[in-house]
Amino acid sequence: MPPTSFAGAPAPRPPRRAVAEDSAYEPDEVLVEIAGTASQQIAARLVQTYGLTTLSxxxxxxxxxxxxxxxxxxxxxxxxxxxAIAREPGVDASQPNWRYKLNGSPAALQHSIADARPPSATSTPAAPAAVQTQAARLPQYARDLIGAPNANTLSRGADILVAIIDTGLDEAHPELSGAVAGHFNAFPSQPFEPDTHATAIASIIAARQELAGIAPDARILTVQAFTPASGSAEGGAGTSYRVISGVNWSLMKGARVINMSFAGPRMDDIVGKLITKYSSAGVVFVAAAGNGGPEAPPAYPAAHPDVIAVTAIDERKGLYDHANIGDYIDLAAPGVDVMAAANGGAYDFASGTSFAAAHVSGVIALMLARSPRMDRARALAGLAATADDLGPPGRDNRFGAGCINAHAALLGMAVETSGSPP
Structure with a gap:
């Protein structure tokens, strides 16, 4: 039986209390998952018993x-x-509405465009300062670092659906012309709002004009589940509810890769349930390792056992100063001063583990185009076996297995002429 203090119909709602911005979750919200055909009746009972107000x-x-x-x-x-609600009959899961933040934002340009050498790995993520110039004249070291030019002679990721759970993106950007296969807004009462963070992620994966994406023939499913990162010192913000909404839509649309360039506290049950179920069905989840620094706790969803966790390195394969460290780190990829598309048809350098994750998502799209039945375990094994080892010999807590090598990974895998996910 629930505590008696919950009993009774909900009273008129007083003015909403102030929100603690540093809270790990929305301070006056809970999420409840209910399976079966009687969900409405069960929800109504919970509202009556606990004095809840249904928000959505x-x-x-x-x-x-x-x-x-x-x-x-x-x-x-x-x-x-x-x-209390977790003990109620008919309830599958009860949890806080956890808060998430994006892992990186475009780094303000601190050097001349004529200087092809970007800033060092000590650059701190900042509000975007988009570069209004021709991208072909700007440095794009990341493709060479991971062997993407040679990899693209073997695969271009044709028609692989890659979902980006992120901010809104600039679908009108020339780099993304023809790349977007669908879009979803997890803020139904608000319009799509293009933002540089998701635009950069999408261009790293599938740019197809002046920039060259890792998988230029892949298709992007864009999900606006975070507030804009541009112009905010805190970066884009999201919640479990919006992430669940976006991941669910992406899975129903047939995404084979889901890029999650965000992080939060301890993994929430419902997001974890989606990841576990669909990872076993052949969907590959890739997440940013986190920008909390070497003393930060493991970042989720990257630390989930069914997710590929990616840290960021610079053009000299040095670790990004703000990267998390831990035994959950799987791989390293370029994520410091990476040239990418920016909102408004512009270009910018971007830094953070967000952008490293995008490189791995792109390479997995290349692999899936050659081997449609590949799953997370095979993808990670292939990438780890062919990675360029960094740091101490073997796998370590800073670089994982090392820097991905797209060309070597493709050469090391069997090619399938047809097939469907396992």
């Missing part, structure tokens, strides 16, 4: 369940309500 709800088709976002009564804590 959605169908998680990928899990065959429904998700409710409730506001809790004043005077109750998220932890108490989550624990």
């Amino acid at each position: 709800q959605m169908r998680i088709a990928a899990l065959g369940s429904s998700l409710y976002r409730f506001r809790i009564p004043r005077g109750q804590t998220v932890e108490t309500v989550v624990s």
